[in-house]
């Protein structure tokens with residue numbers, strides 16, 4: 001039985017470019033036929049001008065051949081333009097999908113979540129108007145030339161056929177000899193590039209701890225592999241390219257000699273001029289094949305890129321648009337939630353269950369690696385649940401269309417994650433900037449006065465990853481972004497880890513103000529300052545929900561348990577806040 005393989009989106013997209021290929025194919029046929037014009041010119045000059053000594057005929061023939069050259073160039077230009085348009089069309093069809101797949105691969109932490117698929121797509125797209133493909137389009141014309149040679153004399157036709165077969169064999173051996181090396185070279189180049197990207201992202205760590213030399217050494221090792229494989233492949237390819245040219249040149253001269261021999265035996269149709277025509281046809285016939293051999297590296301590269309892209313798109317099928325649902329109010333229900341990281345079977349959360357009414361705030365506390373960040377990701381629907389569900393107003397947040405749900409949700413991840421752009425753009429989530437809303441969000445987190453003190457105010461750029469801001473400022477901008485547009489449900493993962501006392505107070509104020517408007521909050525925290533403004537408390541340990549309930553009841557229960565444990569151990573009593581923080 002045929003395995004159930006999903007259709008290749010890449011192949012479908014290329015198949016949809018058929019009209020472009022057909023048009024370019026016709027241009028190829030006509031421009032290749034015009035390649036015969038110089039042979040015709042030579043014959044006519046030899047036949048009509050040399051014998052008759054007619055100057056007018058010479059001028060007319062020369063004008064004709066000049067016209068033919070112009071038409072040939074125009075056709076070749078038109079063919080390139082058609083294929084360039086095909087590449088633009090391919091980009092229009094697939095670039096969004098590929099960008100989405102890279103994004104998805106990043107979210108799911110699977111290979112492909114890097115710059116590489118975009119490079120691969122550029123390789124595939126550019127190949128559409130590369131010399132290799134344009135030469136391949138001309139190969140059918142070789143058959144026409146061979147037929148013409150057979151028409152002049154079967155001897156010439158057979159000789160051309162034998163050399164054509166030799167040339168195809170050269171191309172085949174070239175493929176066998178260079179493909180594995182070129183693929184290894186590509187793999188090493190990608191590894192070196194990815195290593196360099198990672199190192200550049202961590203430039204400060206490398207510089208501060210003097211790691212540059214070792215980092216460079218490791219990069220060089222990968223880069224050396226790439227250079228070694230590429231040099232070996234080029235060496236072998238160079239030999240085959242020389243061989244291909246040799247075969248082409250030999251055929252040209254051989255056909256001239258053979259035609260001369262036939263002439264001497266009175267067996268050449270068309271007389272002496274045909275000797276030259278046969279030689280030109282022979283040389284031209286093999287030209288596209290020689291070109292293909294010369295350009296073989298780009299063929300291997302495109303095949304490699306194609307396979308990686310195809311695999312990425314197949315492993316991350318296009319998502320059906322999520323459910324369209326009525327505006328949420330912020331009622332959160334977590335039903336027996338089990339979670340594991342994508343591609344990893346280990347369960348991180350095991351049976352977390354709680355509910356929050358609109359306008360309620362919950363603090364999630366627990367030791368490091370207890371699963372707080374994982375719970376935050378699950379609450380905003382980033383990872384699919386391994387069991388159970390997270391529901392906002394009854395609907396599963398994971399399957400809800402994120403572009404629809406986004407405006408109602410605020411999320412501040414642990415790493416903040418700002419983007420290159422202005423403060424206003426970052427706060428407005430890179431959508432249409434509504435300055436009134438931007439300012440309101442900045443005021444809520446106590447950032448407005450600081451922003452106004454900057455030279456360009458809200459138009460001040462934040463730099464790549466928010467590099468122009470301090471850690472605390474970045475966190476506040478992230479908070480303003482989470483609160484932008486008064487979302488009904490906000491998840492904050494360690495929102496005050498970089499905040500000072502003033503920032504902490506601003507955060508508490510912002511939570512209270514948003515709660516009063518009906519926003520539901522879940523705040524993952526190690527710090528106790530935020531506990532003053534929450535209604536409920538959940539304690540996580542090793543992915544298990546230890547206790548959940550109204551804040552004061554949970555603190556009292558924790559204190560009691562802690563006191564009992566401590567008294568049993570040493571007779572000491574610990575204050576409430578310390579007990580919660582220690583949990």
Ligand SMILES: Nc1ncnc2c1ncn2[C@@H]1O[C@H](COP(=O)(O)OP(=O)(O)OP(=O)(O)O)[C@@H](O)[C@H]1O
Nearest residue numbers: 109341344348366367368369370371372373374375
């Ligand atoms: N992408 C991932 N792949 C595999 N395991 C993961 C992934 N993310 C988190 N984990 C594991 O899940 C567990 C919980 O991690 P999580 O980040 O949710 O804890 P946390 O309570 O937020 O910790 P902290 O307070 O230190 O931020 C850890 O053991 C971690 O190794």
